[in-house]
Amino acid sequence: HRGWHKYLFRQLLINGEQKKSNEFYRCLYHDIVRDIKQLTINWHTGKYQLEKIQCHSRHNKGVYCLQYDDQKIICGLRDNTIQIWNRKTLECVKTLTGHNGSVLCLQYDDKVIITGSSDSTIRVWDIETGILINTLVYHAEAVLHLRFVDKIMMTCSKDRSIAVWEINSPADIILHRALVGHRAAVNVVDFDDKYIVSASGDRTIKVWKAGTFDFVRTLIGHRRGIACLQYRDQLVVSGSSDNTIRMQRTSAIQPTNTAEAPVQYEDNYNESAVWIVFGKMLFFTLLMTVAPLASFFIAKDYVFEGFFNVSSRNSYTYSAIVAVIVVHIVLIAFLFVAFRENIPGSKRSIEATKESTGKKD
Secondary structure, eight states: OHHHHHHTGGGGEETTEEOOHHHHHHHHHHHHHHHHHHHHHHHHHTOOOOOOOOOOOGGGOOEEEEEEOSSEEEEEETTSOEEEEETTTOOEEEEEOOOSSOEEEEEEOSSEEEEEETTSEEEEEETTTOOEEEEEEOOSSOEEEEEEETTEEEEEETTSEEEEEEEEETTEEEEEEEEEOOSSOEEEEEEOSSEEEEEETTSOEEEEETTTOOEEEEEOOOSSOEEEEEEETTEEEEEETTSEEEEEETTOSSOSEEEEOOOOOOTTOOOEEEEEEETTEEEEEESOOOSOOOOOEEETTTEEEEEEEEOSSSEEEEOOOOOOEEETTEEEOOOOSSSOSSOTTOOOOOOEEEETTOSOO
């Protein structure tokens, strides 16, 4: 949304006067076609602009999670710390300490940063001062994923449980309910006002009714553990170490569609994979991946986006998310990554490396 607004609509005002919308969209179409051509050339020739952040974690242990906006990048490290970086200068402005284990997941808003750790705790930090506000203790093992929206937060753990928290204030967060049913670690949980959806190493996705927390159904299909999942408008998209992406409705028994990659690993394979899925259709695949899926993102209109490089047998290197833009009737896949030149807003590429022995400690 930020890219669309800044890159496209900032040109609506020229010399203080608003351009007519029909003229604007005529120009917009040609600009997008031009940019797609440039992106295609840059992609195939390997032209890109890359800026790296050296996190300098203790013993170079690495980065496990991050979130960013226009001003800052916040990352959780294996050395038990949270680092806050200035997005423009790429300087570390603050380091938060308090966890006794690796920081495996985080989310922030304009007031707080909430982190989950292999020390089994969830901690709440003031985003401005970095002061620890609250420590939540429920899980018996590592907290693998968390998500909060307004006054509700979900956390999931290696202990096979999902915790539902009620946020009255950053200092007043109470455990509302615990959901159990998975037979292995719960790697990710997502929710909206209708359903809670979780994915596990037991190869299943479980669906609960939001509000009542009644169990609804189990979605099956993956042949190995599920590492990542996103849920929106009753569409569940999941990625697994069986090298497949599956799309299922919360009301479905069988997958809506499956994007499957080759299973044989090739030494020195260092290509990238991009999937963009509209509704039930796999729109296109740019190159193929031969390593287990570890993360992805779905946007509005059931658009699925994911991008990563496989740099060796032992690590995955994650790069910037691609973007998809829908322009009225014309549906245009617009790769807004760093493989471009002289286009505003594309000068950052963020990388994080995780060991393939498991993305969580």
